[in-house]
Amino acid sequence: MSKHEMSAARKRPRQARSQATVHAILGAATQVLDREGIDAATTTHIAEVAGVSIGTLYQYFPHRDAILNALQDREFERALSLMQSALCEDNLGKAPRETVTSVVRGLAQLYAAAPGLHRVLAIEGLRVAQADRVHAFDLRVIAIIRHFLIATRAPLRRANADAAAFVAYQSVRATMLASLLERPPGLTEATLIDELVDLVLSYLVETE
């Protein structure tokens, strides 16, 4: 441990410990959800796996849903930052296929890392109580995509950028999740990526 870290630790010993505890709980929740599913994700079980008491868990999360929300937020942020890097201004001039491929491939990696977790997060995202959170996330996704669509030099086929962004994103997201959960015939991960890239490209971009 470097001096810098030590002084930081000494300055806020509670925060450092706190963060470690929060991290352990979220890690445990992720593991439990991914491996055992949502029915096994009781507060008691998550606390056990995290190696903390149930009382401690409730000191960091006001209720069970707050844990799921935190996990959801983490994945939301990962997806957003992924898209933001792929669709940033520097890439406006790249070949459309290259750009789309990098987004699709990134999302595929995200999902494949923990399919069970994303299954649960998809369920969670469909609950009525989550509507606002999901909506807010979707608006941010749409904004990123629309912003890129409007600025790109590629010849676009869609007039309604908002609609196009929504349709493209939902199609990729849902097909990818369904594919991961069902592994349907003739659909390896590579094939899936190719198909989704084609789907999005042919929908969005003028083919010469």
Added chain:
Amino acid sequence: MSKHEMSAARKRPRQARSQATVHAILGAATQVLDREGIDAATTTHIAEVAGVSIGTLYQYFPHRDAILNALQDREFERALSLMQSALCEDNLGKAPRETVTSVVRGLAQLYAAAPGLHRVLAIEGLRVAQADRVHAFDLRVIAIIRHFLIATRAPLRRANADAAAFVAYQSVRATMLASLLERPPGLTEATLIDELVDLVLSYLVETE
């Protein structure tokens, strides 16, 4: 109701009563799921709304999940018969846009009739225990679509018919559900249908 059905109904008044009760329970379940969500769909509440006792409910359904399954099956069958009529052999020569439009429009009607219910059925379909049921349904959908794709005279762009069927179906299904639940900016139902038809057409069919 055909004469045959009528006479059958007259012959067994008890069965008629039973069917009315089953119908009431399924109706109540649909209503509860659509309006109040899955957490409100307790056996007690469904029985209350159906106007029957909890005991009666259990005389017709062995357990709570059997009710959800019955509802799921009903929607599965509706979706399948919808696609089967739109993608039947008689329509092989029709303009692709017309065919795709009729499928997308049909699904849109199905979903719009009870978006809340389809939200819950989507959740239900994501549960691990439901994997086989969903998989079986998906295989039937894929079979119907693939069969049409292979037989149609329209110039196809996809080599892998299975993959194409899966991707097209999942994209339409999920985007439609998400749209209905979120009503994102610039996406009326009419726009959505147009966009999804374009999505599917440009993905599947050679554009001249």
Added chain:
Amino acid sequence: MSKHEMSAARKRPRQARSQATVHAILGAATQVLDREGIDAATTTHIAEVAGVSIGTLYQYFPHRDAILNALQDREFERALSLMQSALCEDNLGKAPRETVTSVVRGLAQLYAAAPGLHRVLAIEGLRVAQADRVHAFDLRVIAIIRHFLIATRAPLRRANADAAAFVAYQSVRATMLASLLERPPGLTEATLIDELVDLVLSYLVETE
């Protein structure tokens, strides 16, 4: 069917039918209890096996326990008539071993015919609500045995005939049931009978 029987049947057609129904229900109850145990002996299941409706069952038995009571009574009567014939006045002069053997053997047959049923009846007999019925039966058993003990010419060892009757009867009954349910090592049915006869004889009778 003889004329005599026919006229009897014509005179009371309802009673004949009734008796057949009662018989069917008791037979079904016996079968269910013996083969499937008390947990399977729901009124619905008994009615099913009897081939009558649940409504009919309740026309002949006011409540579930009445069925068990009827079965219990039947076995009570069988045991009593068994003992009565073995311990009747005609047998007062027989060799004690012969008399005891015939009682023990008779009880063994009764139990072996339906061990599962007797297991259930033993459970039933232990319930608080059954105390009076069991007590009444025991008093009749004791009376029969005591009557024989007092009258027999065999040289008795017991001063208290009531106590002796009770102890002898309970010992035989319980050991027999336990043996049937557990089949303990080294205890075939024949051995069991020999041991119980020895037990009773050495307890009751002066050995020369």
Added chain:
Amino acid sequence: MSKHEMSAARKRPRQARSQATVHAILGAATQVLDREGIDAATTTHIAEVAGVSIGTLYQYFPHRDAILNALQDREFERALSLMQSALCEDNLGKAPRETVTSVVRGLAQLYAAAPGLHRVLAIEGLRVAQADRVHAFDLRVIAIIRHFLIATRAPLRRANADAAAFVAYQSVRATMLASLLERPPGLTEATLIDELVDLVLSYLVETE
């Protein structure tokens, strides 16, 4: 309580609390079973009488039967230790009547302390699901008795030690329970003990 036990208790106050709760639950269960019978022994009622919530009850017992099993085990162990001390090697030379009397008297005390409980435990022991537990207990009882019978210097009448042990034990056990539950005429506790001692002695031992 030994020093060791005390220090262990002081070291873990939580465990002390837990043990108190377990004790309260078992005490409540004993009381309910003894006074109100098995039908009143619902989890809710036991928890109420114990002064704890239903949730607490389930923190210590995985299911209702585990409570009954714990009680059964306790009585099993008491009976076994009783017999073991009475039939230990030190007593091999004692007068048979003395040895048998101490066993019978011990069992009588055990049963008389809570006749209602033993009534229920007898019921419980007769259930099919309990067969293995009861069988295991019976084998231990038989082993203890047989071991003594084989080693004793008293002149035995029985060739089959296993059978003799089983018959003697079942006879004493069942007669005692029946007597306690029915209090039949002419059978005080003292008389009962005398009769049972005579029963066992005359069955097992050569009378001079």
Added chain:
DNA sequence: GATGAATGAGCGTTCATTCAT
């Protein structure tokens, strides 16, 4: 802060019993 024993609302389910047909 950390602990984990305690809580209790609420769930899914069973089954003896009733009564309109």
Added chain:
DNA sequence: GATGAATGAACGCTCATTCAT
């Protein structure tokens, strides 16, 4: 009389949450 659809009290059990230590 016979039927069986309907009833609902009551059960065993779970698990998110609280709070005294």
